[in-house]
Amino acid sequence: MAKVLVLDVDGTLVDTNYHHALAWFRAFRSYGVTVPVWRIHRAIGMGGDQLVPEVAGQEVEDSSGDDIRAKWKELADGMLPEVCALGGAHELLRAARDAGYRVVLASSGKPDHVDHYLDLIDGRELAGDWTSSKDVEATKPEPDLLEVALEKVRGEQAVVIGDSVWDCVAAGRIGLPSVGLLTGGFGAAELTDNGANRIFADLHELRSNLDDLPFGGTSAS
Template identity: 35%
Template sequence: MPVPSLLFDLDGTLVDSVYQHVLAWREALEAAGLELSVWRIHRRIGMSGGLFLDALLRETGRRLSAEEVTRVQRTHAAAFARQVAQIRPLPGARDLLAYLTKARVPWAIATSGRRESAQPMLDMLGVGPDVPVVTRDQVEHAKPDPDLFLAAAERLHVAIDTSIVVGDSVWDLLAARRARALGVGLLSGGYGQDELEGAGAYRVYQDPADLLGHLDEVGVRVSL
């Protein structure tokens, strides 16, 4: 049996950035005259920016023009950029990626964020130019559509149905199911185990360090 490839989400999966995104979205929404509780925003983190705004606007009954949507997205990007210095890799993230690289296990990153906002976090993880990274601006649809993970598998030249998607949100796991990949959930983004399992997670771990200690449970068995 071939060693499975791993396709990672970024925010909340490899870096501790979910709550910075939440606060940045709150700032952007309030600038547009939309006041929403932080918990409502958190529940949508991980979706593509367009779907994220559509979902929140449905809850408020508000409508925004295309120009206003663009302004909200730009305000979010600027607010998030101001908080990047506060972000750290999640426990075990660097070790997990280093182990996979040393063991010659194929891996890639697929994020609903755009390359500009993702790059500082890729740098703090030590992700080099040889690692496939698929961002929102490279696919037609982001999560919960499967495009990001399908593109990541294609970049690795591996079959999606022998790949494992690792994510922290229900949107990651729904996208994994639609791509016909195995889904593994991490609790490091704030979703509960029941929620992740309900969205299709085969296994759920605390964070990257916990996953590193249990790679054999998801079929990664290698001898260094």
């Protein structure tokens, strides 16, 4: 029975969450909107289509949402050289492949960012496929990205692995179990309260427990 690991990327395989939070803070400020960085961090894991109204309200989304997202992209591009892979990212992908799992990366990041991260983790030959924001109209916590990822790498059972509450919420909306990592700055209780079935401190601990992950049935075949 084919099993699929659906892996988030930002904050899960690469250390980007705080870069993104600061880029969003600066992007909002450039349009006269001040949102506390802590509040932005609580929304990291959402795509930009969801994040702007979540943290700044629908009025800001309606008046400046596209401009703020464009500014965020410009600022985030400038931070890419500072981004590092999280410890154990490449080793996890290799171990999952060697164990017979199908691996798909379900990212809501911009396509060029995802390409950069794939190079950082040397993951192109280890992941069966990957997504980006261009693949869907609505990003996490909507489950669309997960559904597209599962279509790309089909299997009878799957588990969603991510660092944010939004990964867990998205997984729950399509009836899949989720595993939470503490690498993105979300607490264990937050992840569990939003549906995570297991919690691991980092990718090394996750790799040591690949044989003990919760899997749920999927309609993909």
